[in-house]
Amino acid sequence: MKSFSKKPAKPALQNPRPTEPYVRTGRSRGSGGCGNRAASQKQQKGNLMSEHYINKSILLDEAELAAGFACEPEDFDALVDMAEYGVRVELGDSEYPRLEVLGVCSERFDRADIQNQDYRAEWVETGKGWNKTLSCLFRKLGGINEDLSARFLRSEDTGVLVSSIIEDLKRDVEQQDFFNARRRISSLENLKDAGLPCFRSGGGLTSGGGDDAHDCRGRNRGPGKRIIVEVAYVWG
Numbered sequence: 001m002k003s004f005s006k007k008p009a010k011p012a013l014q015n016p017r018p019t020e021p022y023v024r025t026g027r028s029r030g031s032g033g034c035g036n037r038a039a040s041q042k043q044q045k046g047n048l049m050s051e052h053y054i055n056k057s058i059l060l061d062e063a064e065l066a067a068g069f070a071c072e073p074e075d076f077d078a079l080v081d082m083a084e085y086g087v088r089v090e091l092g093d094s095e096y097p098r099l100e101v102l103g104v105c106s107e108r109f110d111r112a113d114i115q116n117q118d119y120r121a122e123w124v125e126t127g128k129g130w131n132k133t134l135s136c137l138f139r140k141l142g143g144i145n146e147d148l149s150a151r152f153l154r155s156e157d158t159g160v161l162v163s164s165i166i167e168d169l170k171r172d173v174e175q176q177d178f179f180n181a182r183r184r185i186s187s188l189e190n191l192k193d194a195g196l197p198c199f200r201s202g203g204g205l206t207s208g209g210g211d212d213a214h215d216c217r218g219r220n221r222g223p224g225k226r227i228i229v230e231v232a233y234v235w236g
Contacts, residue, residue: 051119051234051235051236052234052236053097053100053232053233053235054097054210054233054235055102055122055123055211055232056211056213056214056230056231056232057123057137057199057212057213057214057230058087058090058202058205058214058228058230058231059196059213059215059216059217059226059228060083060086060216060217060226060227060229061217061221061225061226061227062079062225063221064086064217064218065079065082065083065086065227066082068086068089069082076106076109076111076113079104079108079109080113083227084101084104084115084229086229087216087231088101090202090216091205091216091231096235096236097207097233097234097235098233098234098236099207099232099234100116100119100231100232100234101115101116101229102114102115102116102119102124102230102231102232103116103121103124103125103229104124104228105128105129105130105227105228105230106130106227107223107225107226107227108225111130112124112125112127112129112130119232119234122140122211122230123137123140123230124228130226133228134149134153134228135149135150137198137213137228138187138197138198140211141183141186141198141211141212141213142165142184142186142187143183143184144165144184144187144197148161148164148165151164152197156196158195161191161197162191165187165188168180168184169181169184169185172184190215193215193220194215195222196215198212198213199213199214200212200213200214200215201214201215202214202216202217207233208233
């Protein structure tokens with residue numbers, strides 16, 4: 001995480017958002033996350049244009065943000081402002097592809113909220129808390145079912161998680177389901193450092209590739225004040 005001594009003014013986007021709502025083909029505007037599929041399909045009707053964009057989930061920590069701002073966020077809205085600015089400092093704010101902040105989820109406030117209605121979030125959804133947001137991300141990126149996610153999140157015991165995923169992996173290989181086998185292996189590749197499955201190293205983050213998640217904290221400070229910021233790289 002890059003550090004800064006005081007809270008500067010929030011940077012303006014170099015390339016403003018389009019005045020008309022655009023969506024990626026096959027996606028729609030809405031509350032984001034794992035639900036509302038029927039509503040999403042309905043909302044797609046009438047959209048005449050689409051933009052290609054790639055979703056990234058960024059794992060941050062309040063402690064590192066607060067050190068940069070020299071203050072603690074008093075409420076969720078203040079945290080959102082900090083997180084949005086912090087992620088732009090961390091990732092940069094290039095003109096192309098354009099970076100859009102889609103949603104923020106806070107562990108401390110157990111709250112998630114969509115910040116951008118022009119592009120569909122994959123994991124963050126208004127009204128969902130921390131565990132449900134993580135469970136959605138684990139399922140979509142790592143093929144980890146909700147029961148295993150719930151058991152893991154109660155204690156964050158990585159040993160239990162790894163043992164269960166290895167059993168699932170063996171079954172995938174026996175059934176020659178190599179797509180899910182690859183997803184399960186990928187979910188564990190940075191588990192030791194991040195403490196959570198599916199979050200790859202922040203050093204491997206790019207604006208291309210596929211939808212994925214990255215741990216961009218300076219170090220793993222454990223549970224309590226973690227933040228997920230979902231962003232989109234908009235390629236046009």
